[in-house]
Amino acid sequence: MVTATTPAADAATEISSSDPAPAEGEGHVHAPSLPPFVFALFFIFGGITSLNDVLIPKLKELFTLNYTQAMLVQFCFFAAYLVIGIPGAKLVKRIGYMRGAVAGLMTMTAGCLLFIPASTTATYPLFLLALFILASGVVIVQVVANPLISLLGPQETAHSRLTFAQAFNSFGTFVFPLVGAGLILGTLADVSAEDFEGAALAAYRTAESAMIVKTYLGLAAAITVVAGAVWLFRNRLQGEKHEAASGLVGFDLLARPRFGFGALCIFLYVGAEVAIGSIVINYLTLDDVLGRPESVIGWMVSLYWGGAMIGRFIGSALLRLVSPGKILAAVAVGAIALIALSTNSSGTLAAYSLLAIGLMNSIMFPTIFSLACERLGSRAADGSGIINVAIFGGAVIPLATGALADLSGSLALSLALPAACYAVIAVFGIYARRPASD
DSSP states (O other), rough: OOOSSSSSHHOOOOOOOTTTTOOTTTOOBSSOOTTHHHHHHHHHHHHHHHHHHHHHHHHHTTTTOOOHHHTTHHHHHHHHHHHHHHHHHHHHEEEEHHHHHHHHHHHHHHHTTTHHHHHHOOOOHOOOOHHHHHHHHHHHOOOHHHHHHHHSOGGGGGGHHHHHHHHHHHHHHHHHHHHHHHHHHGGOOOOOOOOOHHHHHHHHHHTTHHHHHHHHHHHHHHHHHHHHHHHHHTOOOOOOOOOOSGGGGGGGGGGSSHHHHHHHHHHHHHHHHHHHHHHHHHHHSSSTTOOOHHHHHHGHHHHHHHHHHHHHHHHHTTTSOOOOHHHHHHHHHHHHHHHHHHTOOOOHHHHHHHHHHHHHHTTTHHHHHHHHHOOOGGGGHHHHHHHHHHHTHHHHHHHHHHHHHHTTTHHHHHHHHHHHHHHHHHHHHHHSSSSSOO
């Protein structure tokens, strides 16, 4: 286990007036140290995102949904990145990183609390609305967290530092579904929603969703505590500079080939990662894979996210020694190979080769982010906003994967879409293997 009290917090480098001159347009940020709560931000928004993977099979059973309908959970969650990404960046530029983090955390709390009426009325669209509001807060927190880590230290170690911070994100994605599977999927009984109708069906849905509510109420309490901690540091970060966008809310950055290609890869990567995580529990239950019920194997989704956690700690050191672009291309090819192995095998080999894709995913987001945003300087907040819009891929690719599974009648065949996403990412890794020019 890694906590915020480890040397990670002390290792965050302070930028002072004695540092080398920044690139043109780049502003210095002065802070006494990187507060431990910054890593808590990564832990929280990572964990909440991965908890959807446990929520999907539960809601799929409660509301008797097909794969396309079940993937609306991810669509509504990640649609917030499209809707809130740019306004979130503008909010952060207006009120600053620390206050922006508090605003995001309190929005997340509001989304968690909305699960109460969603459960009381046993209404699927209300669950989707709650997830959208929750995700809106996550977006704002991410707009803050990624550039904050990048700015608090030398540019040459930004890849490593951001990857290390993302390891806390991965720790959250490992812990949340592990606990959530026991709390949420553990209530699945021998009966299902298909056995009821009318008032009995509504009562069953309300009773079975009660544990979902308790889980998210616990999250609301924890998030509120973190928001209070961040508020105490609201005036600690000095010297923030945010350059005004020269185009429409920063979209002019897409004219830079490296940034535009990187934003596309964020879209594809998040889509592929979320699509696989969303179907992994149902995939493992297939008769030719593990053939066991969700309530028994639901915890295994944590292995998928746990691989990402381990890989990021390893990657934070490896990225100091090897070209980030080359490593990115290698792990993307590795992900494609694992998909091919899983879909052309059965039993435990098929199961664990799919779960091992998490290890390949480990360094993709932070590496694509830092490669795309190299030398943005005071445009970092704009770049982060655009990148967060690109995370909308987590809405589109899983929905398309679910539709492909319904049309083909095969979850294995639907994995061809994530494989195609990884292929494009491999090309970007080769393209961006050299440092960005001014």
